[in-house]
Amino acid sequence: MSIQLQIEATRGSARAGTLITPHGEVETPVFMPVGTLASVKGVSQDVLEELGVQILLSNTYHLYLRPGIETVRQMGGLHRFMSWDRAMLTDSGGFQVFSLNDLRKVSEEGVAFRSHLDGSPHFLSPEKAMEIQIGLGADIIMAFDECTEYPADAQRARDSMELTLRWGARCKKYFEAHKQEVPWARTESAELRSAGRPRAAVPTRAGATQALFGIVQGGMDAALRHESAERTIDVGFPGYAIGGLSVGEPREVTRDIVLSTLEHLPANQPRYLMGVGTPEEIAQYAQSGVDMMDCVLPTRAARHGLLFTSEGKVSIKQARYAQDESALDPACDCRVCQRYSRAYLRHLYASNELLAQVLNTVHNLHFYLATMRSVRVWIRAGHATGTVTT
Amino acid sequence: MSIQLQIEATRGSARAGTLITPHGEVETPVFMPVGTLASVKGVSQDVLEELGVQILLSNTYHLYLRPGIETVRQMGGLHRFMSWDRAMLTDSGGFQVFSLNDLRKVSEEGVAFRSHLDGSPHFLSPEKAMEIQIGLGADIIMAFDECTEYPADAQRARDSMELTLRWGARCKKYFEAHKQEVPWARTESAELRSAGRPRAAVPTRAGATQALFGIVQGGMDAALRHESAERTIDVGFPGYAIGGLSVGEPREVTRDIVLSTLEHLPANQPRYLMGVGTPEEIAQYAQSGVDMMDCVLPTRAARHGLLFTSEGKVSIKQARYAQDESALDPACDCRVCQRYSRAYLRHLYASNELLAQVLNTVHNLHFYLATMRSVRVWIRAGHATGTVTT
Numbered sequence: 001m002s003i004q005l006q007i008e009a010t011r012g013s014a015r016a017g018t019l020i021t022p023h024g025e026v027e028t029p030v031f032m033p034v035g036t037l038a039s040v041k042g043v044s045q046d047v048l049e050e051l052g053v054q055i056l057l058s059n060t061y062h063l064y065l066r067p068g069i070e071t072v073r074q075m076g077g078l079h080r081f082m083s084w085d086r087a088m089l090t091d092s093g094g095f096q097v098f099s100l101n102d103l104r105k106v107s108e109e110g111v112a113f114r115s116h117l118d119g120s121p122h123f124l125s126p127e128k129a130m131e132i133q134i135g136l137g138a139d140i141i142m143a144f145d146e147c148t149e150y151p152a153d154a155q156r157a158r159d160s161m162e163l164t165l166r167w168g169a170r171c172k173k174y175f176e177a178h179k180q181e182v183p184w185a186r187t188e189s190a191e192l193r194s195a196g197r198p199r200a201a202v203p204t205r206a207g208a209t210q211a212l213f214g215i216v217q218g219g220m221d222a223a224l225r226h227e228s229a230e231r232t233i234d235v236g237f238p239g240y241a242i243g244g245l246s247v248g249e250p251r252e253v254t255r256d257i258v259l260s261t262l263e264h265l266p267a268n269q270p271r272y273l274m275g276v277g278t279p280e281e282i283a284q285y286a287q288s289g290v291d292m293m294d295c296v297l298p299t300r301a302a303r304h305g306l307l308f309t310s311e312g313k314v315s316i317k318q319a320r321y322a323q324d325e326s327a328l329d330p331a332c333d334c335r336v337c338q339r340y341s342r343a344y345l346r347h348l349y350a351s352n353e354l355l356a357q358v359l360n361t362v363h364n365l366h367f368y369l370a371t372m373r374s375v376r377v378w379i380r381a382g383h384a385t386g387t388v389t390t
Numbered sequence: 391m392s393i394q395l396q397i398e399a400t401r402g403s404a405r406a407g408t409l410i411t412p413h414g415e416v417e418t419p420v421f422m423p424v425g426t427l428a429s430v431k432g433v434s435q436d437v438l439e440e441l442g443v444q445i446l447l448s449n450t451y452h453l454y455l456r457p458g459i460e461t462v463r464q465m466g467g468l469h470r471f472m473s474w475d476r477a478m479l480t481d482s483g484g485f486q487v488f489s490l491n492d493l494r495k496v497s498e499e500g501v502a503f504r505s506h507l508d509g510s511p512h513f514l515s516p517e518k519a520m521e522i523q524i525g526l527g528a529d530i531i532m533a534f535d536e537c538t539e540y541p542a543d544a545q546r547a548r549d550s551m552e553l554t555l556r557w558g559a560r561c562k563k564y565f566e567a568h569k570q571e572v573p574w575a576r577t578e579s580a581e582l583r584s585a586g587r588p589r590a591a592v593p594t595r596a597g598a599t600q601a602l603f604g605i606v607q608g609g610m611d612a613a614l615r616h617e618s619a620e621r622t623i624d625v626g627f628p629g630y631a632i633g634g635l636s637v638g639e640p641r642e643v644t645r646d647i648v649l650s651t652l653e654h655l656p657a658n659q660p661r662y663l664m665g666v667g668t669p670e671e672i673a674q675y676a677q678s679g680v681d682m683m684d685c686v687l688p689t690r691a692a693r694h695g696l697l698f699t700s701e702g703k704v705s706i707k708q709a710r711y712a713q714d715e716s717a718l719d720p721a722c723d724c725r726v727c728q729r730y731s732r733a734y735l736r737h738l739y740a741s742n743e744l745l746a747q748v749l750n751t752v753h754n755l756h757f758y759l760a761t762m763r764s765v766r767v768w769i770r771a772g773h774a775t776g777t778v779t780t
Contacts, residue, residue, distance in 0.1 A: 038737065042432075042744035046725065067712060067737040074713050075733055083729045198717045198729050322457060323464050327588045335436065339473045339588050343465055347428065347457040354432035354747055 002211035002238055003140065005270045005291065009380045013262065013289035016379035019055075019270060021087040021139040022184070022208035023079060026054040028270070029286035029379075031372045032089060032294040033365055036062050038072075038082040041299060042358040043365070045084055050335075051362070052369055055087035055139075057294045060132055061096035064122075065115055069135045077137025077183035083198060088138040089294075092129045092171075092215075095243070095275070098147040106146060108163070126170035130178065130212075137183045138210065142241060143171040145215040150248045157219030161228050164217040169235050175212045182210055213239040213272060220253050222260040229264035239270035246275050255284075262289050279308050279371045286375040298368045302360035305349045308367040314342075316360070321346040334366035392601035392628055393530065395660045395681065399770045403652065403679035406769040409445075409660060411477040411529040412574070412598035413469060416444040418660070419676035419769075421762045422479060422684040423755055426452050428462075428472040431689060432748040433755070435474055440725075441752070442759055445477035445529075447684045450522055451486035454512075455505055459525045467527025467573035473588060478528040479684075482519045482561075482605075485633070485665070488537040496536060498553070516560035520568065520602075527573045528600065532631060533561040535605040540638040547609030551618045554607045559625050565602045572600055603662060605633040610643050612650040619654035629660035636665050645674075652679045669698050669761045676765040688758045692750035695739045698757040704732075706750065711736040724756035 005028070007017040019026040033040050033048070036059045040048060048056070058078060063069070075081040078088055097104050097113050104113040110125030129144035144167050148160040184203045214237035218224035232240060242261050245254050258273060265271050272292040273285055282293050298308065305317040309329035314321075316328070324342035336345075336359045348356035395418070397407040409416040423430050423438070426449045430438060438446070448468060453459070465471040468478055487494050487501050494503040500515030514522075519534035534557050538550040574593045604627035608614030615632075622630060632651050635644050648663060655661050662682040663675055672683050688698065695707040699719035704711075706718070714732035726735075726749045738746035 037741045037743055038734070039743045039745045042748060044725075044745060044748060045729065066741045067733075071713055071733065071737070075715060075731070081731075081737075082734055083731075198727065198731055323461055325465060335434075337588065339435065341465070341471075341473075341588055343457075343461065344428070344471055344473065347461070347471075351427045351456045353427055353429045354744065355429045355434060357744055358432060358434060358748065 002209050003270070005239075005268065007268065009382060011379045011382060012287070014287045014375075014379045015289060015291065016376045017291075019087075019291070021055070022203040022205050022210070023085060023087045023139050024054065026087050027376060028291040029372055029375055030055060030292055031282055031368045032057045032292060033368075034059070034294055034296045034299060035082075036296075037066060038063060038078060040361070040365070041303065042354070042361050045082065047362060048084075048365075049086070051365055052373075053086070053365070055089060055292075056084060057089045057091065058136070058138065059096060060090045060093040060129065060136065063090075063136060064093060064132055065117055069132050072137075073135040073183050077135075079137065080183075080202075085202075087140070089140040089292075090133050090136050090138040090142065091274070092133065092142040092144040093124055094129070094142075094145045095147050097124055098149075106163075108166075110144075126167040127174045130171050130174040134175070134178055134181050134210065135183065140211050140213060140239065141175075142213050143168045143215050143237070145217055145243055147244045147247065148217055148219045150220065152219045154221065157221055157224055161218045161224055164215065165228065165231050165235070168214050168232060168237075172212060172214075172235055172237070175210075179209045179212075184208070211238045213237055213241050213270070215241045215243040215274075216261055216265075217244045218261075219244065220249055220257055222257065225257055225261045226264050229261055233264075233266065237269075239272060240265050241272040241274050243274050245273070246277065251281075258285060258290070259288055279368060282368065283371055283375050286372060287378070295368075298364035299361050302364040303357045305356070305360065307345075307360055308364055316342065316345050316356075317349050318346070322350075328363060329367075332363070332366065332370075334363050336360075336363040336366075392599050393660070395629075395658065397658065399772060401769045401772060402677070404677045404765075404769045405679060405681065406766045407681075409477075409681070411445070412593040412595050412600070413475060413477045413529050414444065414594055416477050417766060418681040419762055419765055420445060420682055421672055421758045422447045422682060423758075424449070424684055424686045424689060425472075426686075427456060428453060428468060430751070430755070431693065432744070432751050435472065437752060438474075438755075439476070441755055442763075443476070443755070445479060445682075446474060447479045447481065448526070448528065449486060450480045450483040450519065450526065453480075453526060454483060454522055455507055459522050462527075463525040463573050467525075469527065470573075470592075475592075477530070479530040479682075480523050480526050480528040480532065481664070482523065482532040482534040483514055484519070484532075484535045485537050487514055488539075496553075498556075500534075516557040517564045520561050520564040524565070524568055524571050524600065525573065530601050530603060530629065531565075532603050533558045533605050533627070535607055535633055537634045537637065538607055538609045540610065542609045544611065547611055547614055551608045551614055554605065555618065555621050555625070558604050558622060558627075562602060562604075562625055562627070565600075569599045569602075574598070601628045603627055603629040603631050603660075605631045605664075606651055606655075607634045608651075609634065610639055610647060612647065615647055615651045616654050619651055623654075623656065627659075629662060630655050631662040631664050633664050635663070636667065641671075648675060648680070649678055669758060672758065673761055673765050676762060677768070685758075688754035689751050692754040693747045695746070695750065697750060698754055706732065706735050706739050706746075708736070712740075718753060719757075722753070722756065722760075724753050724760075726750075726753040726756075 133141035145164040214232040218228040310331040321342040516534040523531035535554040604622040608618040700721040711732040
């Protein structure tokens with residue numbers, strides 16, 4: 001067995017439950033912070049635990065380049081490498097390669113691309129993406145897809161969707177043949193605890209394997225999305241993602257495509273909306289029936305001094321906060337708002353102090369996680385009325 | 391009353407005790423981490439507390455430029471501004487201005503200099519340095535001195551020492567006339583707890599004032615240092631620092647000057663050796679009778695991937711650590727060594743991840759603080775023999 005979603009409450013299209021993974025349970029709907037290079041920038045793993053992070057996302061493309069898959073595999077997989085006992089998900093690298101633009105070339109076989117670091121040539125195929133993600137050993141891994149660019153005409157969107165379907169089937173075939181090669185299979189708890197080694201992350205369930213999710217594409221055409229969903233389900237995966245959104249289209253289009261696609265995904269399996277969005281959007285999508293989301297927004301915005309609060313966005317660099325003794329968000333119970341003033345946070349940011357990035361990230365992650373906690377409460381409240389405020 | 395040193399054990403020239411300050415007690419000998427801009431780069435205040443930091447150093451020159459003294463004063467002083475309840479020390483700005491070289495001009499009145507940030511002109515005098523440090527409100531503040539360059543001929547070293555003596559007397563005069571202006575005097579515990587404000591740092595003792603330390607100069611001439619010590623003591627301060635070292639001279643010279651100067655400092659008052667040194671050096675100086683030390687080495691080296699361990703220095707960027715599963719220092723009980731492998735730390739550093747700087751700094755600070763803890767144990771062990779190993 002790989003993963004299992006227990007749906008424990010529903011409200012309209014929304015559902016709250018527990019996603020059981022080889023490395024612990026995840027309360028859904030869930031927001032997954034992004035730890036691109038096996039680290040959420042500036043935040044140590046014990047702080048992520050304290051924040052209540054139950055599942056982390058890491059990026060295959062970046063880890064493939066640094067430190068390289070063989071290193072992570074030798075270290076026993078991502079969990080052990082970064083000392084993270086809880087659940088993890090890796091993307092396939094497809095979206096990152098898609099973002100390289102001038103540095104990539106797509107064929108039926110896969111994608112040839114050049115590293116953004118040193119220009120060295122590389123090739124990712126469905127099989128290679130599976131091999132890499134098995135080596136990384138996240139609990140949930142993603143099929144290698146083509147993220148259709150925006151805008152795309154009807155033929156281009158269909159061709160791209162068909163390619164993603166063929167790649168998805170190849171991913172499944174490779175994964176089923178090789179899933180026992182996940183590094184957990186080689187590690188024994190006793191071995192991990194040997195002398196001189198820091199504490200190690202071991203799977204919570206013996207014999208567990210990874211779960212491979214399929215990805216729905218189809219551009220901004222609801223009918224194509226419908227077809228993509230049905231044919232991806234025909235291939236058969238333990239969970240389904242909606243990909244290819246937030247690529248430049250208007251927010252209303254994103255929303256329409258998400259809502260129409262959700263209707264065609266299995267009710268008893270996890271639904272993952274990739275790379276979305278603002279606090280308002282993640283709350284809305286969770287209320288619409290999405291179980292999992294990830295986005296770089298809270299962490300990236302934090303590093304640029306943009307903070308999410310119960311009173312709206314705060315650009316902490318502004319001079320108006322230079323002598324503001326109040327907490328960043330008086331309604332927030334995160335360790336940053338409990339201890340520091342806006343004046344201090346503004347000083348750290350204006351002085352380019354490392355601690356600015358650390359504290360801002362902790363706050364924004366707390367805000368996103370608290371937003372999802374309140375959605376879960378809202379769903380489980382069942383018969384109550386009203387909407388979630390963030 | 392400002393501060394009080396209780397000497398509780400001696401061993402040879404060394405002494406262990408408790409330094410009682412307006413913001414809590416400090417076990418001596420003590421290493422003071424440097425938080426230049428009211429932040430130890432990358433490390434949040436709760437982690438500093440967990441590390442056992444009892445006194446922090448902050449730099450007047452940098453705070454004077456950013457965020458500016460008026461802002462800190464308005465916020466109630468450094469403790470409240472950065473939310474640090476424990477003891478603090480500020481330097482006078484003299485050493486930093488000395489380091490500006492081409493941007494400064496020294497006269498009897500003080501030092502004209504240009505900001506390293508924007509080239510704007512400024513002037514620091516003994517009186518101005520006191521006004522600023524009273525506004526910052528650290529528990530211990532330093533006289534404005536001239537740090538004699540190295541090498542310096544006999545006349546230059548004497549002239550510089552005499553200038554520092556005249557400036558020291560001016561500092562004391564200004565401080566005694568204005569010490570009631572420390573921001574603590576204006577703050578009431580009840581006021582600080584008002585709505586919307588994060589928790590505030592208040593003095594632990596009502597009516598307490600800051601302590602102004604004098605600084606011994608005299609270049610690398612032991613006789614001049616002796617004279618400087620005696621005449622600084624004649625001015626009269628509650629504690630004395632040895633300044634003007636680690637300015638390029640050989641380490642043996644530093645050591646000779648420190649040891650010979652220590653003999654001339656009062657036995658019942660704190661002795662502070664400024665800006666020194668490696669773990670071995672801070673242990674040696676503490677064993678020689680120094681009570682307080684500070685140095686940027688542990689924090690700056692950490693940000694460059696240079697880590698101090700019980701087995702010597704480790705340059706974590708080296709490829710040899712890429713698949714090293716062992717802890718950075720298996721003998722270390724810091725949160726970094728308890729959790730992460732050398733391979734992970736190497737990856738973070740090689741990938742330029744923010745977390746590298748955070749974790750490296752936490753480890754190095756722990757190592758320095760543990761070094762001083764072991765010296766204190768060694769002193770209190772009294773009749774035992776042997777030396778401290780770090």
